[in-house]
Amino acid sequence: MSTPRVTAVWTDFGGVLTPPIAETMQKFCARMDIDAHSLLTVIGEVTEGFGTDDYMEPIDTPIVTEAEWLARIGVLLRERYGVDRRITTLADDWFEDRETNHAWVAELVALRSRGVFVGMLSNMVPTWDAHWRRMVDADALFDDVVMSFEVGARKPQAAMFDLAARRAGVPAERCLLVDDNERNCEGALAAGWQAIRFGDTAEAAAELARLVGAPEEAVR
DSSP, rough: OOOOOEEEEEEOSSTTTTOOHHHHHHHHHHTOOOOOHHHHHHHHHHHHTTTTSOTTTHHHTTOOHHHHHHHHHHHHHHHOOOOOOOOSSSSSHHHTOOOHHHHHHHHHHHHHTTTTTEEEEEOOOOGHHHHHHTTSHHHHHEEEEEHHHHHHHOOOOOHHHHHHHHHTSSSSGEEEEEEEEEHHHHHHHTTTTTTESOOOHHHHHHHHHHHOSSSHHHTO
């Protein structure tokens, strides 16, 4: 059986429309003068307290406010490593000097100009909303934006993909997720979608072209 042509492309934000998350984390830790291993260790402990191993789940659904999450992280940093950093939000420092992947933006613009539905599907922290919107023109780039904190679901949950497919108005098998997170891609596949694990813009663009098809096929 042939793979159905993709008619709705949903892109992730962090790690796809931006540099890799690991790179952003490295810059953040250098800016804050915090050892990355120490920070990730205490974030992991705080995360486990909410019954998950996904670092961002507590604050992007959200289960807890970012300020409370950071307060718990701050306590452990002081207790375990003697690091005193009173951070009330990550947004300003996390997004400082964060670059937009303009090559990927160009791919999305080209797709939309051909009549392909283009959306953003993101596990987003509420306090980060204004920051990402300064990096890309959402109204010009996307047909729709679905964010975890607004809909009460998140990738890789099936509910997130089911909602996005309904909002795109196309069957699940014609929806495609482009995401740097393997777990999210697995969730998309389990929901009946197609998926591209993003690592490199050129490679993802080539695979995208194959799945969407020629211009005259893309709008069918």
